[in-house]
Amino acid sequence: xxxxxxxxxxxxxxxxxxxxxxxxxxxxxxxxxxxxxxxxxxxxxxxxxxxxxxxxxxxxxxxxxxxxxxxxxxxxxxxxxxxxxxxxxxxxxxxxxxxxxxxxxxxxxxxxxxxxxxxxxxxxxxxxxxxxxxxxxxxxxxxxxxx
Amino acid sequence: xxxxxxxxxxxxxxxxxxxxxxxxxxxxxxxxxxxxxxxxxxxxxxxxxxxxxxxxxxxxxxxxxxxxxxxxxxxxxxxxxxxxxxxxxxxxxxxxxxxxxxxxxxxxxxxxxxxxxxxxxxxxxxxxxxxxxxxxxxxxxxxxxxxxxxxxxxxxxxxxxxxxxxxxxxxxxxxxxxxxxxxxxxxxxxxxxxxxxxxxxxxxxxxxxxxxxxxxxxxxxxxxxxxxxxxxxxxxxxxxxxxxxxxxxxxxxxxxxxxxxxxxxxxxxxxxxxxxxxxxxxxxxxxxxxxxxxxxxxxxxxxxxxxxxxxxxxxxxxxxxxxxxxxxxxxxxxxxxxxxxxxxxxxxxxxxxxxxxxxxxxxxxxxxxxxxxxxxxxxxxxxxxxxxxxxxxxxxxxxxxxxxxxx
Ligand SMILES: Cc1ncc(COP(=O)(O)O)c(C=O)c1O
Numbered sequence: 001x002x003x004x005x006x007x008x009x010x011x012x013x014x015x016x017x018x019x020x021x022x023x024x025x026x027x028x029x030x031x032x033x034x035x036x037x038x039x040x041x042x043x044x045x046x047x048x049x050x051x052x053x054x055x056x057x058x059x060x061x062x063x064x065x066x067x068x069x070x071x072x073x074x075x076x077x078x079x080x081x082x083x084x085x086x087x088x089x090x091x092x093x094x095x096x097x098x099x100x101x102x103x104x105x106x107x108x109x110x111x112x113x114x115x116x117x118x119x120x121x122x123x124x125x126x127x128x129x130x131x132x133x134x135x136x137x138x139x140x141x142x143x144x145x146x147x
Numbered sequence: 148x149x150x151x152x153x154x155x156x157x158x159x160x161x162x163x164x165x166x167x168x169x170x171x172x173x174x175x176x177x178x179x180x181x182x183x184x185x186x187x188x189x190x191x192x193x194x195x196x197x198x199x200x201x202x203x204x205x206x207x208x209x210x211x212x213x214x215x216x217x218x219x220x221x222x223x224x225x226x227x228x229x230x231x232x233x234x235x236x237x238x239x240x241x242x243x244x245x246x247x248x249x250x251x252x253x254x255x256x257x258x259x260x261x262x263x264x265x266x267x268x269x270x271x272x273x274x275x276x277x278x279x280x281x282x283x284x285x286x287x288x289x290x291x292x293x294x295x296x297x298x299x300x301x302x303x304x305x306x307x308x309x310x311x312x313x314x315x316x317x318x319x320x321x322x323x324x325x326x327x328x329x330x331x332x333x334x335x336x337x338x339x340x341x342x343x344x345x346x347x348x349x350x351x352x353x354x355x356x357x358x359x360x361x362x363x364x365x366x367x368x369x370x371x372x373x374x375x376x377x378x379x380x381x382x383x384x385x386x387x388x389x390x391x392x393x394x395x396x397x398x399x400x401x402x403x404x405x406x407x408x409x410x411x412x413x414x415x416x417x418x419x420x421x422x423x424x425x426x427x428x429x430x431x432x433x434x435x436x437x438x439x440x441x442x443x444x445x446x447x448x449x450x451x452x453x454x455x456x457x458x459x460x461x462x463x464x465x466x467x468x469x470x471x472x473x474x475x476x477x478x479x480x481x482x483x484x485x486x487x488x489x490x491x492x493x494x495x496x497x498x499x500x501x502x503x504x505x506x507x508x509x510x511x512x513x514x515x516x517x518x519x520x521x522x523x524x525x526x527x528x529x530x531x532x533x534x535x536x537x538x539x540x541x542x543x544x545x546x547x548x549x550x551x552x553x554x
Binding site for chain 1: 489490495498507508521522554
């Protein structure tokens with residue numbers, strides 16, 4: 001199954017089946033994002049201290065793209081400064097349009113999502129957790145509906 | 148694979164420009180919307196190119212032509228449904244028609260303690276308008292208990308029916324499971340206790356003869372776009388005695404009789420429900436969709452769908468890793484999942500092969516919850532599908548099962 005295996009690759013499978021940083025911790029900044037039309041929901045938490053993202057947590061239900069991407073996001077952003085995290089999130093949005101960033105290494109496992117650009121309807125699934133993280137950095141908390 | 152009874156199949160692919168322009172497309176999402184035949188598209192163009200002016204207003208010749216074409220659709224619909232023209236309300240679609248009944252009939256006739264019966268098989272557009280009215284009026288919304296397959300049965304309906312029942316609102320054919328509701332018997336029983344019955348016919352009219360006299364339903368709503376017609380248009384049938392007594396829910400142009408500063412009067416039904424400039428081209432072109440169906444005939448449509456369905460189901464049940472939710476279904480809808488795979492992940496594999504399926508909750512979260520899943524995949528057959536489409540679909544299911552086995 002060429003094609004589909006570019007998207008549903010081993011890295012994605014690994015994160016889907018063995019999600020990193022899963023489970024919530026009391027006291028972190030929390031944002032739950034729901035997409036009612038597809039049923040996905042992701043809750044992301046950031047623990048930001050002195051401008052550094054000390055911890056990233058997540059839970060959620062959804063497709064393999066959405067769930068794996070939350071795990072990848074948590075690994076990628078953990079330990080980064082808020083400034084760098086913002087840049088990486090922007091790089092990720094570009095990546096899923098098929099554009100590689102200048103600094104590929106910072107994206108870590110997220111680089112495998114480049115193949116999403118061949119599957120435009122799925123781009124939202126891949127970015128859901130990243131958008132939640134970005135929103136928390138910009139001060140959002142609570143619950144929001146993604147459309 | 149050998150194709151059974153190929154001679155029962157229709158040969159109409161070339162009537163549909165989308166299929167001509169996308170020769171590899173396997174379109175199995177007709178439950179969401181049907182493709183449109185050339186005759187309907189031509190009629191839309193005819194309006195815009197030859198007499199594209201407003202209806203019911205101007206007194207010039209072109210306006211007369213547009214109005215005549217527009218009202219001719221009402222005549223065609225009335226014949227099609229076996230009712231009177233004044234019982235045909237033009238709407239924006241099934242959702243709009245179903246909401247109209249709830250907002251008008253429901254708001255004026257339901258009182259505290261009254262009961263409305265619906266089911267978990269419903270599309271959100273069918274049950275939510277009544278959930279809302281029941282809340283406001285203090286009425287109770289009751290659900291027919293579905294049987295083990297997820298069907299509405301007459302027996303289960305009898306258990307919730309009582310003298311308190313004022314409205315029954317049920318789907319004629321489920322858009323998720325494809326089951327046909329025994330609606331005629333339900334209507335008869337509902338009338339015995341004096342309840343009115345609202346039928347959501349969005350998924351039935353495209354595939355089967357619906358005669359509102361024969362059913363004796365009080366209201367029945369459907370959308371043009373699921374039966375070869377344009378989007379943004381639909382029909383609400385209502386028995387005239389009810390329509391006549393009902394208040395309009397939208398006010399403004401076209402629907403009025405006399406306007407005074409503090410008081411106004413309306414036209415008769417159906418016009419009092421048709422406010423503002425309607426989707427004129429869509430209304431005009433819809434009659435061509437009905438004529439298209441009639442030129443083929445429901446018997447042939449059903450034989451075609453049945454042949455494809457039986458062929459596909461026979462193969463599908465043999466594949467490991469597929470969960471089929473409606474094995475006994477009598478229409479052209481298959482509800483399934485790749486076992487353990489999120490429907491959106493599976494649907495991407497189908498999309499990769501230009502097979503269009505619906506994945507998700509299908510605007511019917513109650514039945515998805517009843518099935519205890521997060522969503523389903525849905526394959527729908529219609530007259531432009533053929534055995535090659537079935538083969539491509541079956542092949543994709545097999546490959547998908549194989550691929551996701553290790554996930
Ligand atoms: C059973 C059923 N009822 C109502 C509707 C609503 O139709 P529309 O979206 O055209 O208003 C649909 C459409 O999916 C349906 O399948």
